[in-house]
Amino acid sequence: MKFYKILEMWYLNNKRDLPWRNSSNPYFIWLSEIILQQTRIQQGLDYYKVFIEHYPTVQDLANASEDEVLKDWQGLGYYSRARNLHFSAQYICNELNGVFPSTYKELLKLKGVGDYTASAIASICFNEKTAVVDGNVYRVLSRYFNINTPINSPKGIKYFKELAQELIKDANPKDYNQAIMDFGSMVCKPANPTCDTCVLADGCIAKAKNLINDLPVKEKKLKVKNKFFNFIVIDNGDFTVIEKRTGNGIWKNLYQFPLIETDKPVDDQALIEDPFFKNNYTKNPELTLYNPEPWVHKLTHQHLHTHFWILNTNSIDNFETTPWSNIDDFAVPKLIHNFLEEYNSK
DNA sequence: CAACCGTGGTA
DNA sequence: TTACCAAGGTT
CATH class of the missing domain: 3.90.79.10 (Nucleoside Triphosphate Pyrophosphohydrolase)
Known part of the structure; x- marks a missing residue:
């Protein structure tokens, strides 16, 4: 069975029940994706609920003050996400007549929306075949295909995006993108992945070569x-x-x-x-x-x-x-x- | 494009 | 305690 098909079938039986998962409303998906950037679901869940309640529509968000939005964001970190969220809400309401962008290319124009987030919204809400590449995808692909190009190098970023784009070619983009991310966080985990019961274990090169713990490769350039x-x-x-x-x-x-x-x-x-x-x-x-x-x-x-x-x-x-x-x-x-x-x- | 941008969880 | 990292993006 094809790589994408295995993940889609796994997703059918194992996907997590999340507040935004049964929606195709781009405003809700956008909100969830921004909140979840570099953030664990458990940490972001309560913030998502507060934002949906305080700002049920993109107009409500645009009408709020930046101080209000930052107050609701307090404690979540990476505060440029909140400032850009608010700015982009006003952009959508004032420049786009309140109509949410519906393509990867147009979504990219929103402040705070990069390759990952544009791909996520385009695929989940509009069924566009644009592959998401987040931390989970780097991990799953680097292990399955045994790729040791550093995932945070310009070369690696380009390589993994192209590979992901190739893999989504025949897939249902909405389900496949969410499938590979859920799979990465639940099965192909950073530490102690559950390879024994993994549905991709047969074709996984890192597992065959006992390289699971060596992948993905990441250059460290952080000095405190x-x-x-x-x-x-x-x-x-x-x-x-x-x-x-x-x-x-x-x-x-x-x-x-x-x-x-x-x-x-x-x-x-x-x-x-x-x-x-x-x-x-x-x-x-x-x-x-x-x-x-x-x-x-x-x-x-x-x-x-x-x-x-x-x-x-x-x-x-x-x-x-x-x-x-x-x-x-x-x-x-x-x-x-x-x-x-x-x-x-x- | 390398450096910067928060906070919390886990091994 | 330290190191890593979590649905990344901007400059």
Whole structure:
């Protein structure tokens, strides 16, 4: 039996029941695909439910503010996904008369929609034969065909896409694309794949050559940077001060306490030399270090060594203040959220 | 195009 | 504890 046919039959009996699986509404599929980028289903499920409830249609999403959308996205990470989702919703409503793009080529024009997501929506909603290549597909194909080209190299990306496109030629694209992804996550898993009961085991070259644990090959080029964050938590009892992050770095458009970033750990005297204090506090401000041991927030490519400094003062006239009672209205990074949970419970 | 963009789960 | 990685995309 053909490769695609085996997977389609396996899918018929083993596919997972997911909230968006019985829909062909491109808005729902788009939403699910964006949420699931680099994200486990279990982690994304609740967010999907919230978005469907708060924004039942693409118009509802377009009419919302970016702050609202980011607030609903809070905690999920990769926040450009939320910003692009909102931007693209407005693009669809304003430029496309609310009609969702229906081809791979047109879908690619949406911000936040790349080759994978365009292929997924085009195949699932419009039955277009465009093969998805996600982490699952890389794993299944590299093992079955014994391909050791690095999956994160330009050469590998091109090779696997072409192979996947060839394999989908005679398949039902909607079912086949979802089949190979479900199969990858449930059977051909990264660790401890269930090769003993695998329906593709007969033709799997990696299994025959005992190379399952060596595939796929991935070049590692990740170097972790250490950064030192000092958040100034102004607190006069009722009010605090928060700011919106700008620029294109991490956590763009989310809120935080005023931040002083240094290239090494610092004490309060060094912090007071910062322009933040020079410009706003002429007399000696009294800083209390909230956490003597830094909180190390670990991201994929940087470790944030974080200290929270409490500045108990009444001279906050120069700032735009926020009542503590409203603090939960703002989208904040997980790191800030963790601090707020602890600080406000005391 | 190599570097960057979050958070949480697992071996 | 570390390393990997999870329905990737942008610059």
